[in-house]
Amino acid sequence: MESELVRSFIEENLLVSLQETSDKRMNPQAPLRDPTRSGFNFLVTDLPQPVPVGANLIEVLSLGLGGGALAGVAIALLRRRFQPSA
16 A cells, blocks of 8 residues: 555656646746645544553552552561560
């Protein structure tokens, strides 16, 4: 599909260039065609599909380390509070 579009785009540009050259030979005072308009009209038929994105490994590991550290501190504090020293 893409190669067909590229091929037709090149052919279109070649034909326009040849037409401009022949127009210039026939009538040197003729204005050139607008190069910003190539004659292609594209119709978007489908919305772009979302790209699947996985979890960021560094963030997951950081959250796990931070959560584990907080849980460890909380357990240690609760243990001190509820277990009397011998």
